[in-house]
Amino acid sequence: MQDSEVAYLSFDQDQARTLAAASQHLAELGGPQARGVASQARQWAQRLHPTLDASQKAVLQRFADGQLSALMCSQMACPGSDPLPEHLPELATLAQSERCLYLASRNQLLLELVNYRAFAFDIDNEGQIMRLVGNFKGGGSVPRPDEHQHTEVELSSHAGLRLGPHTEAPYNCSVAASEGRSPAPSALILSARWNPAGEPTRIIPLRAIIEQLGSLHALALTSTSFDFTRSECFVAGQGEAGQATSMLQFDPDGGFSLRYNSYRFSLNDHASDAAARAFDAFQVLVRDAQPLAFVLQPDSALLINNCRALHGRDILQDNRRLLVRLFGYSRFARPIVLNDDPLLVRG
Incomplete structure (x- = not known):
């Protein structure tokens, strides 16, 4: 049964060809990190939008309005062959590759279709908009060729460790900048260059969980009763842990917004009993939730609110x-x- 928080968008052949031509053009200009590409992506999105039918436009508008947890886009072309390598190439090599720039450019174009702006934080990913998610630092089920036993592996998307349910950092604010910090990303978009084992990305929509919590528990999550640890992927010496912050925020534009990380969040020492009960109840509901699995391949992309x-x-x-x-x-x-x-923002 389809979840009401998740929608699916497929493109017809003509639309897929336009997407491919646009993505190739943007990639040849240098991809999302190149000056002028954002405006070019916006123009391509404006050219593509009139070719969409009413149902496609409605789905895109629901995501643009913040009313969906996830949007799966499919039936998109990837020109040319891209053989699966024996081992994952070096990160620096991949970052300059035509295929990664193509997929990143297509992701930027899809963001523009939902009226979102691609951006980077100054303290994360070396200020680069495109991030490659793969096992570059160890921790996968099978050790990397250069992996040393007993080496501590960081909890980040550049490693192969299990990543529990989370939203993306930073965790101080969700919509508007606060105390010199920009808000968390409104969304992330993922596409796969290679996924030979068909390993899924797992999504837990939060609306049903918040409704199950009830009003008093939800209210307690809006209190400044929670701490979080610093993200390991931030630039050394930048970014910090947080204390006495809220998890849940209500906003007149986007509805609700929740910030959480199953391995970084904890209860503040001065939290009330009501906040402690709400935090426990929330974690139980997340633990018991049945995540939705999305297997990404080069012809698909997943937008996550x-x-x-x-x-x-x-x-x-x-x-x-x-x-x-x-x-x-x-x-x-x-x-x-x-x-x-x-677009570069302060983290």
Whole structure:
């Protein structure tokens, strides 16, 4: 049965050809990190939009309005062959490859179709908009050729460890900048270059969980009763842990927004008993939830509402799995902008 929080969008052959031509053009300009590409992506999205039928436009508008947890896009072309390598190439090599730039450019175009802006944080991913998600640092089910036993592996998308249910950092605010910090991403979009074992990305929509919590527990989650640890993928010396922050926020534009990480969040020492009960109840509901599984391949992309859904994955089984990820801000987000083109914000 289809979840009302999740929608599916497929493109016809003509639309897929336009997407492919646009993505190739943007990639040849240098991809999302190149100056001027964001405006080009917006123009391509405006050209593509009139070719969509009413149902396609309605689905895109629901995501744009923040009313969906996830949107799966399918039936998109990837020109040319892309043989599966014996081992995952080096990160620097992949970042410059035509295929990764193509997928990143297509992701940027899909973000524009839902009126989202691709961006990067200054303290994360070296300020780059495109992030490659793969086992570059170890921790997968099968050790990497260069992996040393007993080496501690960081909990990040550059490793193969299991990542429990979470929203993307930072966790201080969700929609508007606060105390010199930009809000968390409104969304992320993932596409797969290689996924030979068909390993899924798992999504937990949050609306049903919040409704099950009830009004008093939900109210307690809006209190500043929670702590979180610093993300390991932030630039050394930048970013920090947080204390006495809220998890749930209600906003007149985007409805509700929740910030949470199953391995970084804890109860603050000064939290009330009501907040402790709410936190326990929330974690039980997340633990017992049945995640929705999405197997990504080069012809598909998954848009995840970072305010309305948790996402995660199991330990990687095939170290050649490689996803291409972009962050996006909705029209409601108000970050601290450091550079407009490409969009860079203060983390």
